[in-house]
Amino acid sequence: MAAKKLQSHSQKPAGGSSLGTIYAGPTALWLSLFFTAPLLIIIVYSFLKRDLYGGVQPTFSLEAYRALINPVFAAIALKTLAYASIATLITIFLALPCGYFMARSKNQTLLLLLVIIPFWTNFLIRVYAWIAILGTNGFLNDILIRIGLLKEGIAFLNRPGTVILVLVYMYLPYAILPLFSTIDKFDFSLLEAARDLGASKSCAMRKTLLPNIKSGIFTAFLFTFIPIFGAYAVPLLVGGMDSYMLGNFIADQVTKTKNWPLASSISMVITAVTTAGVLLMLKLQGRESSKALEQSQADSARAQADSAQARDSTLGAIQ
Numbered sequence: 001m002a003a004k005k006l007q008s009h010s011q012k013p014a015g016g017s018s019l020g021t022i023y024a025g026p027t028a029l030w031l032s033l034f035f036t037a038p039l040l041i042i043i044v045y046s047f048l049k050r051d052l053y054g055g056v057q058p059t060f061s062l063e064a065y066r067a068l069i070n071p072v073f074a075a076i077a078l079k080t081l082a083y084a085s086i087a088t089l090i091t092i093f094l095a096l097p098c099g100y101f102m103a104r105s106k107n108q109t110l111l112l113l114l115v116i117i118p119f120w121t122n123f124l125i126r127v128y129a130w131i132a133i134l135g136t137n138g139f140l141n142d143i144l145i146r147i148g149l150l151k152e153g154i155a156f157l158n159r160p161g162t163v164i165l166v167l168v169y170m171y172l173p174y175a176i177l178p179l180f181s182t183i184d185k186f187d188f189s190l191l192e193a194a195r196d197l198g199a200s201k202s203c204a205m206r207k208t209l210l211p212n213i214k215s216g217i218f219t220a221f222l223f224t225f226i227p228i229f230g231a232y233a234v235p236l237l238v239g240g241m242d243s244y245m246l247g248n249f250i251a252d253q254v255t256k257t258k259n260w261p262l263a264s265s266i267s268m269v270i271t272a273v274t275t276a277g278v279l280l281m282l283k284l285q286g287r288e289s290s291k292a293l294e295q296s297q298a299d300s301a302r303a304q305a306d307s308a309q310a311r312d313s314t315l316g317a318i319q
């Protein structure tokens with residue numbers, strides 16, 4: 001009887017695994033068709049020869065990768081990296097207090113709704129709204145002229161600062177949501193304990209809260225830096241030639257110069273560098289987690305040893 005029960009119990013996971021395969025099948029097929037296949041096409045195109053009239057010739061060539069070794073591409077890449085880094089840091093800096101306030105608030109549903117509302121509006125409409133605000137005849141200039149601070153409108157658009165401002169606005173919700181989710185699970189009694197031990201409020205936040213929400217900060221960084229690094233529409237619409245980024249460069253290679261292999265090689269380099277950076281950060285995060293677990297186990301073993309020693313001392317004193 002026990003053997004039959006054991007046999008039936010061992011057969012359940014097999015059925016569950018087959019059902020899991022069936023459930024995961026459509027997702028795997030979707031990813032294969034709409035993610036893996038385009039990526040493979042880009043990889044293949046990057047190693048082919050450029051056709052004079054657009055497209056590619058079925059001839060193996062490394063010309064597209066050789067073309068990347070030039071000062072123009074390096075300058076655009078460094079500028080894109082600078083814009084993406086500055087915008088990401090500002091975004092996370094603003095998202096941290098927002099996520100903390102939402103986690104401590106009693107109106108979390110309402111605040112989440114306010115964060116999600118921008119997603120209900122088309123991306124381009126939000127960009128054009130900023131153009132209407134910052135344009136020479138826009139809303140901001142109109143207010144400054146009416147109150148007497150300006151005599152005529154200022155061109156706020158076509159500036160690097162404007163591009164960073166709009167990028168921060170566009171991707172701020174992507175940083176707030178993972179930070180809120182992580183902070184909401186944090187044990188806030190640890191902050192009170194740190195304050196009781198003499199730490200200031202800022203010190204308690206820095207040494208107690210931030211180390212425990214590293215996963216949320218890491219996720220927020222990924223959700224903001226990677227799309228900002230490949231941004232195309234925002235630099236095109238609110239920035240000028242001084243705000244030319246890699247996304248615009250790739251688009252021009254596809255639509256204007258018809259150099260598909262060069263556009264593919266740039267995309268491959270960006271993908272490879274981004275993937276390597278993500279894997280490195282995951283490895284470092286896993287190493288820190290392992291160290292924290294080992295430290296916690298060592299502290300627990302030390303506490304058990306101290307408890308056993310205290311118990312033995314108490315028993316010896318009683319005897």
